[in-house]
Amino acid sequence: MHDKIKAYIDNNKDRFIDELKDLLRIPSVSADPEFKDDVFEAAEFIKLRLEEAGAENVEVCPTAGYPIVYGEKMVDPAKPTVLVYGHYDVQPADPYELWTSPPFEPVIKDGKIYARGACDDKGQMYMHVKAFEFMMKNGSLPCNVKFMIEGEEEVGSANLGTYIRENKEKLKADVILISDTSMLGVENPSITVGLRGLAYLEVEVTGPNRDLHSGVYGGAVANPINILAKMIASLQDDNGKITIPGFYDDVLAVPAKEQEAMKKIPFDLEEYKNHLDIKAIGGEQEFSVYEKTSVRPTLDVNGIWGGYIGEGAKTVLPSKASAKISMRLVPNQQSDKISKLFEAHFKSIAPDTVKVKVTPHHGGEPVVVPVDLIEYQAASKAYETSFGKTPIPVRSGGSIPIVALFEDVLGLKSIMMGFGLDSDAIHSPNESFGVFNFLKGIETIPLFFENYASMKS
Numbered sequence: 205m206h207d208k209i210k211a212y213i214d215n216n217k218d219r220f221i222d223e224l225k226d227l228l229r230i231p232s233v234s235a236d237p238e239f240k241d242d243v244f245e246a247a248e249f250i251k252l253r254l255e256e257a258g259a260e261n262v263e264v265c266p267t268a269g270y271p272i273v274y275g276e277k278m279v280d281p282a283k284p285t286v287l288v289y290g291h292y293d294v295q296p297a298d299p300y301e302l303w304t305s306p307p308f309e310p311v312i313k314d315g316k317i318y319a320r321g322a323c324d325d326k327g328q329m330y331m332h333v334k335a336f337e338f339m340m341k342n343g344s345l346p347c348n349v350k351f352m353i354e355g356e357e358e359v360g361s362a363n364l365g366t367y368i369r370e371n372k373e374k375l376k377a378d379v380i381l382i383s384d385t386s387m388l389g390v391e392n393p394s395i396t397v398g399l400r401g402l403a404y405l406e407v408e409v410t411g412p413n414r415d416l417h418s419g420v421y422g423g424a425v426a427n428p429i430n431i432l433a434k435m436i437a438s439l440q441d442d443n444g445k446i447t448i449p450g451f452y453d454d455v456l457a458v459p460a461k462e463q464e465a466m467k468k469i470p471f472d473l474e475e476y477k478n479h480l481d482i483k484a485i486g487g488e489q490e491f492s493v494y495e496k497t498s499v500r501p502t503l504d505v506n507g508i509w510g511g512y513i514g515e516g517a518k519t520v521l522p523s524k525a526s527a528k529i530s531m532r533l534v535p536n537q538q539s540d541k542i543s544k545l546f547e548a549h550f551k552s553i554a555p556d557t558v559k560v561k562v563t564p565h566h567g568g569e570p571v572v573v574p575v576d577l578i579e580y581q582a583a584s585k586a587y588e589t590s591f592g593k594t595p596i597p598v599r600s601g602g603s604i605p606i607v608a609l610f611e612d613v614l615g616l617k618s619i620m621m622g623f624g625l626d627s628d629a630i631h632s633p634n635e636s637f638g639v640f641n642f643l644k645g646i647e648t649i650p651l652f653f654e655n656y657a658s659m660k661s
């Protein structure tokens with residue numbers, strides 16, 4: 205089988221890449237209503253490609269938001285079923301001026317495909333469509349497969365929960381397979397076994413009822429931007445510890461075995477710093493970069509605004525100041541609980557000079573995947589074959605909130621075979637995905653199916 209998939213990729217890789225480029229040309233930005241038609245078009249594109257590859261009962265299922273593309277190939281009801289999840293929506297491409305080539309005109313440079321969504325998640329999702337095409341053409345699909353590709357992941361998957369609750373029977377499966385994360389490197393393949401949760405809030409601090417002359421009123425009337433800055437600064441101590449009372453109460457200790465394993469994860473600090481052009485690493489000094497970005501919770505300001513930000517100088521004491529704040533959560537913290545703790549604390553630290561409004565946005569729960577599952581073992585063996593190396597299980601710092609819901613609602617574990625690299629610049633200008641990674645993913649996926657079907661029966 206391994207030789208056959210390699211030969212198939214060799215013979216078809218140019219077409220695979222061309223098809224992916226076609227998909228990348230559709231600016232399916234879910235956050236911006238200006239791209240509404242394009243998001244729908246991307247769904248139709250996936251539907252067609254799934255049908256061409258041999259999927260049956262393919263439909264574009266409407267939701268209150270963007271549709272979910274469903275398709276399946278049932279070979280034998282007695283055999284296990286793999287449910288593939290991915291997303292066809294992408295993040296906004298702004299700021300456009302920082303792209304070296306336009307975000308929706310994919311180009312290949314230095315072995316990488318550059319475009320918004322190249323890695324997150326169009327390129328990674330499309331690997332599954334092509335791996336499935338191979339298994340169909342080669343007559344080697346060893347078990348049932350279902351596809352569920354959504355269009356609202358980048359805006360919090362608001363309608364996917366309802367969809368899975370209403371379609372439990374249709375989505376019946378044995379495991380979920382996702383490629384929407386990264387790996388350590390092509391020399392150090394890894395499988396994602398953890399995701400952080402998320403609590404995201406917006407805060408607004410209001411001082412006087414209108415913008416004021418900063419000379420006439422400054423000194424007596426508190427400035428909401430100054431106050432907001434101080435309040436935000438107080439949310440972390442000098443060692444990066446979050447000061448919200450109760451914030452760490454539910455954090456589970458990392459098992460000793462995993463602690464040991466973490467120390468062996470290859471990491472080049474100098475390269476990391478050089479890549480980001482930073483002189484030093486921040487955060488809790490007693491933790492490694494890996495720990496800080498995976499097993500430790502965080503609090504970050506994602507945006508802050510208020511007052512005058514136009515050309516030149518305007519002497520103004522603003523009426524309002526706002527910020528968007530996200531907290532990444534680790535097992536067994538709960539998004540709702542943390543949001544409430546944040547809100548209560550943030551209001552409690554506000555001085556009498558201002559009013560504070562806190563509005564929660566989307567959230568999600570953290571997940572961990574046990575490595576002793578046969579599903580994980582099947583994935584691990586697949587990488588051994590395709591990369592010639594045993595993959596390292598790693599927890600990722602990112603969030604895919606729907607993964608916890610899959611476990612809750614469908615009772616299914618997710619295997620996260622991510623082939624991206626941290627240097628792919630997902631969500632940033634000049635996002636890319638290595639052609640090698642794209643093809644390696646297509647090569648590894650059928651091996652997972654083969655291992656899983658035989659281990660499961």
Ligand code: BES
Pocket residue numbers: 324325357358359360361384385386402566568600601602603604605630
């Ligand atoms: N694919 C990413 C999540 C990700 C990236 C996980 C890299 C692990 C490694 C996903 O599309 C994403 O961007 N998720 C958002 C959360 C969502 C609610 C908008 C995130 O992590 O910020």
Ligand code: MN
Pocket residue numbers: 291324325357384
């Ligand atoms: Mn993604």
Ligand code: MN
Pocket residue numbers: 295324358630631
């Ligand atoms: Mn994303």
